[in-house]
Amino acid sequence: MNTALFAQLATLGSSVVLIFGITLLWRRSLTAYVDAFRWQSVVLSALFVLIGYYGDDPELYFVAAFFFILKVIILPVYLRRLQARVKVVNEIEPYINIATSLILAGLLVLLAYAVTRPLVMVSTLPTRGGLPLAMGLIFVGLFVVITRKKALTQIVGFLVMENGIAMLAALGTYGVPFIIELGVFLDVLMGFLVMQVFVYHIYGTFESIDVNQLSELKH
């Protein structure tokens, strides 16, 4: 495979990953969010395999495998179970409505392009075209966490943000050192388990997972 084809495939993969991320702002049903995250992780695993193949780095095959098992198999199963338990179906009224959210997402991606200009100019890797898209995904994930009301959506937003950072590492450096990657997986898994426990707690004490209700603590 030549460099041009690799660069194009990498950029295509990154774009698809970003679009799945923006789906979180477009759809309202929590099932759609979990699906978007799942498919995003599938494409991202494929991207890792692609980079491993072209960059001749077998470590990335292991990373892709761990990634797939964690984010395509384990986490969505837990998320589905969580959703069934708390019986929530839709994000009813987010703080910012869908149309405005999508426009803001576009602006965030533009901001990402501006912010990552030094990165793209400095990098010599063929995958550097996807760096702004990875940064855009980080911003979109952050946006979801801030503007959505259901705790479950906030968790998915956080996971999407983590995907963005993983993509940034893969596109910019062909992956961080393996021990760090392992540690990150462990932390993401444990972080998710803790958050899951808390959503159960929230549901148990508040009878809903609307984070608007979590406003008792003032001065």
Place this chain on the structure above:
Amino acid sequence: MIFFLLLLPPLLAALLAWLVRPYRTWVGWVNAALSLLSFAAALSLAAQAAAGGEAPTWGFALGLLNLEEVLRADSLAALILICVTFVAALTLFLSPGLRGDRRFNAAHLRRYQIFINLFIVAMLLATAANNVGVMWIAIEATTIFSAFLIPLKLTKASVEASWKYILLGSVGIALAFAGTVLAYFDFFTFFGRVETALNWSELVTMAPRLQPEVMQLAFVFLLIGYGAKAGIAPMHTWKPDAYGEAPPTLTALMSSALFAVAMYAIIRWKTVTDITLQNHYTDNLLLALGIFSLVVAAFSVVLATNYKRMLAYSSIEHTGLICLGLALGPVGVFAALLHLLNHTAAKSTMFLLVDNVERRYPTPLIANTRGLLKALPWTGALFAIGLLILIGLPPGAIFISEYGIFRAGFLMGQPWLMGAALVLLAIVFVSFINHLNQMLYGAPPETVTTGERFSWRLALLLPGVVVLIVLGLTLPSPLATLLQQSVAIVAP
């Protein structure tokens, strides 16, 4: 080796607490004794660092896994390790599981002992790690372990506090990881794939040849990320809630030790970024955030109605001061590091005293906590002394380090900023005296039993206060040596 003596005792303590089911009091005592081993190890590392010479390191390499020099303890790390192990030992001896406590049952206590020891080992690993990736993993682990402990008793308020804590903490830490990836990207683009690239000692050596704009972007992410963990405004919103709802012994650890570790992470990255950028970019960022933290703290303290939240706002105030100090050259860094040490001693003492107050008074509202001197004479007196030291009254260590920061500010040509900071500190001072007056005097509510025996537990809180007064009068030379060496590391 010395690193094993530092890191293994809390791990063993957590393991012991996990194995013994149901919880028994002797587990608490064994764990407290184990924490003394870590403290001894930290002191030994500090002595080694003060004596000069190469910083001790530890690492291994196993085929694909190259972890050479993954742990390293220089003077700065030794200072923070002393802070963490001191507060850890104090907290474990004063933990709820070692005496009768109606607030928690056996299941709560077992969970508490497991997670608090895991929390301690994560903080120690973060400080001793030379590899910034391992440091990141350990700090993320601290968020997770402490999140299990905040809602020890499930109430609406504690669930709300822990949700904000875990969400803000995780998002912040994720941003810090993005910053770490960006810094690695900078290194990788110019020097290729080097296994030890993420070792701080390596980064500092290669820093002059890294690309400035990329490091600028990386530092912004790192400051926001680790700043959220440290509680720098505007990423501070979880602090009052978490400190207000968590068990006070956990809060003592979070507000002093974890805070020190988070600031340590920021300081390490600031050092690397400053070498690359060679301008005042990081200083300006820290000045802006520092003043903003002071503003937020000052106005919040005036409105505070809950004494635990009040102490959280005081933490935000001191966070702001430390940020200011770090931005003011070597003189400021010296004062900021001293302030970090002093704040550790002061805040931990205050929250451990709050633990005593909480056992007697039903709610943490200031309005309901009257007559502290009559109901708890010893605790009330220590609380008053501690609070006066905390807001900067001489002869207290906090007064000395605040004076140092202001002196640095005037030396570095920031008179207006220092003037504003002084005004804000004065506002905090007056509000605290006002709240303290409300709490100390008057008659305690009828439901509160009065009288307090002087026990060894109160005696354990005295060294902290003594240290604060001694440091307000003089600076012992081993400490001065360690501080000067640390400043040389941070601001060469």
